Amino acid sequence: xxxxxxxxxxxxxxxxxxFDGPDGSGKSTxxxxxxxxxxSAGIEVCEVREPGGTYIGEQVRRILLDxxxxxxxxxxxxxxxxxxxxxxxVAERINPAIKANKLVLADRFxxxxxxxxxxxGGIDVADILRVGQIALRNTWPDxxxxxxxxxxxxxxxxxxLLRENEFDATHDRMEIKxxxxxxxxxxxxxxxxxxxxxxxxxIDARDDEDVVFDRLIKGLRxxxx
Ligand code: TMP
Numbered sequence: 001x002x003x004x005x006x007x008x009x010x011x012x013x014x015x016x017x018x019f020d021g022p023d024g025s026g027k028s029t030x031x032x033x034x035x036x037x038x039x040s041a042g043i044e045v046c047e048v049r050e051p052g053g054t055y056i057g058e059q060v061r062r063i064l065l066d067x068x069x070x071x072x073x074x075x076x077x078x079x080x081x082x083x084x085x086x087x088x089x090v091a092e093r094i095n096p097a098i099k100a101n102k103l104v105l106a107d108r109f110x111x112x113x114x115x116x117x118x119x120x121g122g123i124d125v126a127d128i129l130r131v132g133q134i135a136l137r138n139t140w141p142d143x144x145x146x147x148x149x150x151x152x153x154x155x156x157x158x159x160x161l162l163r164e165n166e167f168d169a170t171h172d173r174m175e176i177k178x179x180x181x182x183x184x185x186x187x188x189x190x191x192x193x194x195x196x197x198x199x200x201x202x203i204d205a206r207d208d209e210d211v212v213f214d215r216l217i218k219g220l221r222x223x224x225x
Pocket of ligand 1: 023050051065082108109110112113114116117175
């Protein structure tokens with residue numbers, strides 16, 4: 001059998017790649033798979049997830065995702081908390097890793113804020129980008145991979161036993177916002193990709209994980225050459 005050619009993966013050194021998409025898109029599963037492949041090729045990876053990823057950020061995460069905070073959090077406060085957690089993550093982990101020529105793989109980044117607090121939450125996307133300039137300084141991702149999925153498929157993946165608009169203790173504060181909100185989130189990602197096709201790669205994530213991983217690898221190879 002011919003060994004799989006993984007030399008192209010070397011082009012990932014020193015890059016900053018974000019995996020993003022609606023809840024239930026399967027992005028975290030794909031994240032783990034790519035992470036494993038890249039490491040097996042001998043490339044150092046810095047994995048981060050948002051919100052959180054630092055000691056300070058994990059505390060912010062608890063406030064943001066606690067379902068008992070449902071009505072209290074003003075949308076602008078929410079946006080700034082996500083961005084605050086991100087500023088810490090960039091300074092403490094992402095920038096040093098890029099400098100050390102590692103691949104930075106992020107599970108969510110500012111693209112999530114643009115979709116959830118912007119398109120779905122109603123904050124002007126230009127305002128979020130302005131706050132982003134302050135929080136990130138110049139650390140924008142080289143590539144954002146969006147795992148696109150329709151709502152019924154996402155829902156089935158997250159809670160196979162529950163009906164639409166039924167929730168249980170495993171759901172966080174963002175997940176219980178309802179179908180109309182999550183439709184807008186999906187559209188928010190697609191709009192970002194349409195507006196910045198050089199930086200975004202949209203992967204159809206409705207199929208099973210092997211098929212989606214194959215699409216991901218083909219997409220990355222096409223971009224990295
Ligand atoms: P997770 O389920 O991928 O850990 O993400 C946590 C939730 O937070 C998810 O529902 C998406 C949401 N979120 C935002 O609303 N804005 C953001 O900026 C980020 C990073 C996540």
